[in-house]
Amino acid sequence: MKKRVFSGIQPTGNIHIGNYLGAIKYWVASQAEYDNVFCVVDLHAITVPQDPKVLKTKTRELAGLLFAAGIDPKQSILFIQSHISAHAELAWILNCFIPMGWMQRMTQFKEKSHDLKEQASVGLFDYPALMAADILLYDTDVVPVGEDQKQHVELTRDVALRFNNIYGDTFRLPEPVIPQVGARIMGLDDPTKKMSKSEANPGHAINLLDSPETIRSKLMRATTDSLRDIRFDEGRPGIYNLLVIYELFTGLRRPEIEARFTGKGYADFKRELGEIVVEGLRPLQTRYRELTSDPTYIDSLLSEGASRARPLAEKTLAAVKKKVGLG
Numbered sequence: 001m002k003k004r005v006f007s008g009i010q011p012t013g014n015i016h017i018g019n020y021l022g023a024i025k026y027w028v029a030s031q032a033e034y035d036n037v038f039c040v041v042d043l044h045a046i047t048v049p050q051d052p053k054v055l056k057t058k059t060r061e062l063a064g065l066l067f068a069a070g071i072d073p074k075q076s077i078l079f080i081q082s083h084i085s086a087h088a089e090l091a092w093i094l095n096c097f098i099p100m101g102w103m104q105r106m107t108q109f110k111e112k113s114h115d116l117k118e119q120a121s122v123g124l125f126d127y128p129a130l131m132a133a134d135i136l137l138y139d140t141d142v143v144p145v146g147e148d149q150k151q152h153v154e155l156t157r158d159v160a161l162r163f164n165n166i167y168g169d170t171f172r173l174p175e176p177v178i179p180q181v182g183a184r185i186m187g188l189d190d191p192t193k194k195m196s197k198s199e200a201n202p203g204h205a206i207n208l209l210d211s212p213e214t215i216r217s218k219l220m221r222a223t224t225d226s227l228r229d230i231r232f233d234e235g236r237p238g239i240y241n242l243l244v245i246y247e248l249f250t251g252l253r254r255p256e257i258e259a260r261f262t263g264k265g266y267a268d269f270k271r272e273l274g275e276i277v278v279e280g281l282r283p284l285q286t287r288y289r290e291l292t293s294d295p296t297y298i299d300s301l302l303s304e305g306a307s308r309a310r311p312l313a314e315k316t317l318a319a320v321k322k323k324v325g326l327g
């Protein structure tokens with residue numbers, strides 16, 4: 001029996017190379033090894049205001065990008081979260097087993113609600129309960145995510161344990177798997193901040209569907225420092241971040257990369273990185289255009305994905321309801 005992988009991604013803003021290098025790339029690479037379930041989490045997206053038309057379009061775009069990146073519908077299930085009502089239903093039940101104090105410790109809520117203050121929605125606060133439901137519905141063993149989601153997966157384990165302690169063995173305990181390199185790709189404009197979908201500055205992130213010219217110009221303008229040598233030094237976050245992107249797109253080892261740029265300047269390095277990223281994303285972009293040339297194709301894959309995921313989710317939900325005494 002293969003282990004089960006589950007992971008999710010929000011259809012908000014533009015999907016960037018942080019999402020790709022921190023998560024999607026690993027989902028694709030380990031598909032054959034696991035039994036995979038991937039989810040476009042539109043219910044998570046509405047924890048902050050969304051334009052309905054844009055949300056619907058972005059949901060399909062993201063699914064198309066995941067297939068284009070190499071998620072293979074024969075090896076993996078990919079579906080839209082709101083197509084399976086068990087997610088919202090289990091989230092409600094889990095809510096009743098998660099102490100407020102656990103939620104109040106979530107650093108992502110603190111960051112995301114900082115500017116919204118009292119206007120932050122209850123859904124944004126409760127976001128980790130829905131994420132726990134996503135994971136626990138599928139008897140998940142492994143959750144491959146970037147660094148920022150680790151705390152949420154740990155909360156998922158905690159609530160699963162608490163539920164199991166009360167009602168007996170019900171949920172499998174999931175493990176977060178965080179890549180050693182690329183788990184936290186930083187913003188190009190400010191390398192002290194995580195690359196994020198919601199950042200407004202257009203120079204902040206490279207999006208997966210950016211044109212070659214845009215990619216080159218964003219990288220040429222990326223913030224570095226006033227030093228010269230090109231070395232993997234975490235104390236110099238700008239150049240370090242660009243080197244990590246170079247490393248992940250080329251698969252070269254760090255000493256080889258440093259040797260290649262000995263005596264060269266930042267402009268030479270950025271120019272070469274631009275070509276590497278343009279070429280690295282080209283197959284994905286070509287495939288995306290092919291897949292989306294027939295607008296009904298992605299929808300048909302998604303509805304098939306939901307049909308495969310639904311029975312798995314409903315089985316877990318039924319067991320949970322029975323244990324709790326519902327119905």
Ligand code: TYM
Nearest residue numbers: 007008009010018019022023041131145146183184185195
């Ligand atoms: P989301 O949509 O913000 O991000 C999707 C994945 O990309 C990773 N990621 C990054 N990795 C490296 N560097 C970055 N700058 C960077 N930014 C994002 C994220 O860690 C994530 O793995 N709550 C989740 C979605 C979700 C989920 C789940 C994930 C909902 N349910 C169940 C796993 C399991 C989120 O908002 O990811």
